[in-house]
Amino acid sequence: MRRALRWLMAACVAIATTSAALAADLRPLVQTMGSGGYSGTEKALNQLSDAGDPAAVPVIEALQAGDLYVRKADGLVVIARKVGAGYALTDPLSGAALGEAAAGAIDRIKVNNAMRRAISAALGALTLMSPDPAVRRSAADAVFKSRDANALDALNTALAKEKDERIRRAMEQARAAVILTAGASDADTQAAVATLAGRGDRDALALLSMIAASGASDTAKTAAAAAVATVEQKLMFWGALQNLWYGLSLGSVLLLAAIGLAVTFGVMGVINMAHGEMVMIGAYTTFLVQQGLRTYAPGLTDLSVLLALPAAFLVSGGVGVIIERSVIRWLYGRPLETLLATWGLSLVLQQAVRSLFGPTNREVSAPSWMSGAFELGGLTITYGRLWIVVFAFAVFAALLVALKRTWFGLSIRAVTQNRPMANAMGIRTARVDALTFGLGSGIAGLAGVALSQIDNVSPNLGQSYIIDSFMVVVFGGVGNLWGTLVGALALGSLNKFLEPYAGAVLGKILVLIFIILFIQRRPRGLFALKGRAVEA
């Protein structure tokens, strides 16, 4: 770490010295700008531009803005900006302050219209040929936006030298934009439209549709109109894909919230209205783990989310076991009373957390590996969301394996299918009940860890998920984990596809109405168990 810092400092020093050295070479050129009238200034300008040193950029910018002056006393070329009655002088290359001067003590270097073009071109050329790739890139983007015909030469020059593929593309697009605006031969126009269609984003679409409406030539118009159609199609495709991603992302959040419920409600038939509070407890556990690490092991803070996973599973699972042993076991076979009792528990848990941690939101910060985003084609994907999707599927898979492949899962299934028989076979049913409920609650705790990254950690966190979770489980079909998966993803996508048309709230309302109607059609959900047992 320290070594890296030292290296970085050394690099900075190196850059500073090289630019100082270059600046020294430019100084005589800058000095000549003040002499020889228009032609002298223009000559100096061209030489500055040809030198290809970005250090000259502030000088040319000052010239463009009319801030470049000659100090009468010694003929030094300076940048002067009005301060009070006089002017503050700075060195054009180094930016060092050179004191103040009265208005009469300096002469402005004048610029005529012919020179203005040269100035723009010089600026474009200098930034387009800057050694820093980021500067070249933003210069190309700037030209794309301004579509200034003066930049065309500079662009061509820069393109001839450019090696970086992505910057080349940006420059080509900028060039295409300039050509389309200014007008060119048919072949060039066609090529430019093709380049822009290849870019295919909203900016390209805006430009193309502008050209299609009022282009420089008819060829440009027709070509642009055709390109608009393809770009629109492409945008729609990526838009749909983006929606799908949002849907997947929301779906995986729903899946996380609902999957624990699929165990307690789906497998055990227990209506746990305090399920949301188990999620909330998981989120607060994450908060506590992070606080603890910040205090005692600041170096590990980035790992707090990972360490919070087992902690949240154990804490929420433990609370679940306590709830099962103290309340729920007395209410088996009375689902509606279980619903009421667990609702009461949810109120108690909420208030308890509110009393302990206060009613306000708690900050859980994202680790570095979960922040940021990357682009995939036309998609923008944030790492946080990506990890949550991965995590949701991982939890789902782990649960599936636990239920199908382990002895514990076998006992759970045995107890739910035939309690007396399981008992007779020596399975301690009471213990299996408690552990199953604990498992469901623990998974809710895991969901809490994930949700702490994207939602406010407050006592009401669970409340906002409980109805959605029940909708997912009921929609997918009770007692069927795959149903929960499909239900979560389907409802998530439906929500996100409705959102652009109906808005977030109305979209949600429509989804709720859809579920209500769906339950009427198929009271047992998407993947209903069929058979006599269901009727009973």
Next chain:
Amino acid sequence: MSAEDTLLYLDGVSVSFDGFRALNNLSLTMMPGEMRAIIGPNGAGKTTMMDVITGKTRPDHGTILFEGETDLTKLREASIANLGIGRKFQRPTVFEPHSVWDNLELALKAPRSPLKTLTYAISREDRARIEDILDITRLSPKRDRLAGSLSHGEKQWLEIGMLLAQDPKLLLVDEPVAGMTDAETEQTARLLCDIAGKHSVIVVEHDMSFVRALGVKVTVLAEGSVLAEGSLDSVSANQQVIDVYLGR
């Protein structure tokens, strides 16, 4: 046999649950006034057969006609019951929070719409009818007891009484003597034989002595279809029946 003269006509009825065929191409006919005993091993489809007749389960294939014309597969439970098909469940199902009298009053043949029941006032004839049934089922002394407080046998009888109050054309009786003492079984057999004079009855029963006491035509079901049909003696002699059911 044509469907027209029959009271109940099942032809090629099949039902399956998750791949398990509960009824497999079952065909059966009942004449008006007939009494029939249905026997068969567990899982033979006896209860499912009652379910499809009463509309609880929809068959996948097949025809079920009542009185030769009404297609039962299209109707819901309540409509089928109102056509005149009454059912007694395997486990006695009575309205436990209501008194014996109220149970019979609810079953009594009368208009079934909510507004009619809201304004219902018991008539002299209805009262007499309930008294009759109380006598027949020997529940007269317990008329004000809550049905939930009755013994198992009494509940069975109350449910049969409710069937009588319904006055259906066809009675489906599922294991009426399960859990009864011998004396009660005998009384029940006599009661059913009395009823059979005026109604058609299908009795599903395991108890062979009870079936023998009924002395009626017997249908043996196995794996969802009819294995044999005839008098108890003739089906008892059937080798297939012995193999799948009696012999074990």
Next chain:
Amino acid sequence: MLTRFFLMGLDRKAGLVLTVLALLAVLVPVMTLIVPEGSPWHVSIFTVSLLGKYLCFALLALALDLVWGYVGILSLGHAAFFALGGYAMGMYLMRQIGPRGVYGNPILPDFMVFLNWKELPWYWLGFDHFWFAAIMVLVVPGALAFAFGWFAFRSRVTGVYLSIITQALTFALLLAFFRNDMGFGGNNGLTDFKEILGYDIQAPGTRVGLFLATIAALALSYMIASGIIASKLGKVLVAVRDTESRVRFLGYNTESYKLFAWTLSACMAGVAGALYVPQVGIINPSEFAPASSIEAVIWVAVGGRGTLAGAILGAVLVNFGKSYFTGALPEFWLFALGGLFVLVTLFLPKGLLGLWAQLTARLPNAKGPNAKGKNAPNGNTADQKGM
């Protein structure tokens, strides 16, 4: 026939309830309007409105008990019907403000002026008439309940599933009424009422009048409900609660029975909401919150599910407790309410009245609970199977 219907429901318990209500109807106005303010017997206007609010909740609880206690439908969305009735009344009260609003627009309520609306939406038309609003108080919740129930009962959605989709229903309405463009005042709801039927809504006389109207509505609803329960219809309903399929095989169309009770119950809840709004002076979307519906369920559970008197008792007791605790120990209230849910379901499944019935039944000279089945569907027989 109507008298016979009401008489049928009149047993000892009903007599007691109606007597208490009649006493309140006489005593409260006297103690508020006639007894001078300094006297220890004086009841303040604030208390009258508070009592009126409790009685509105009691009416909601009564409506809920009718479907939960007697038909076994646990509605987690009854507050939606309450709120819809309340909004219908609130719309009438908004129209009565006339040009006295902040913006002085004679037609548009303030929030519409604020949102730059130019004219009254069509669904606000007619609400300047009291009779129209009064009909809507019944029709809107009733129609919603009928449509919802028609689908749900026909598809045989029962038990927990039904409870969950009633909750989804009220949640959807909550979200909808939060939207400004629904035209019901969005977040803030409807408030700043001035007059009802031409009387100043703040005046003591009006307040007492509203209180009396609430008592009348509660008493009438109680008589209707107990009349229904005592009728053969009521017996069918209880039978549906416990063994629905058996009732079907007797030839009853159980869907229409459930629909009848469900719709009636929603109408009662609507009336409760309509009486609530002028007494508290505001209606906003939070009334639709799923939590308020579930809270109403606990009132019924505390008093005694399946006893109409218990529902009323529970609503008044729990809300009294809520008023007390939220004032004195605000932190404690949610613990108390949550604990109540747990304790009542675990230890008092038949509520306070059920406990009372058990205690009195142990006394040697207590009357047998089943004198000719009349009060059969009461607390002492409420069975767990319907849950």
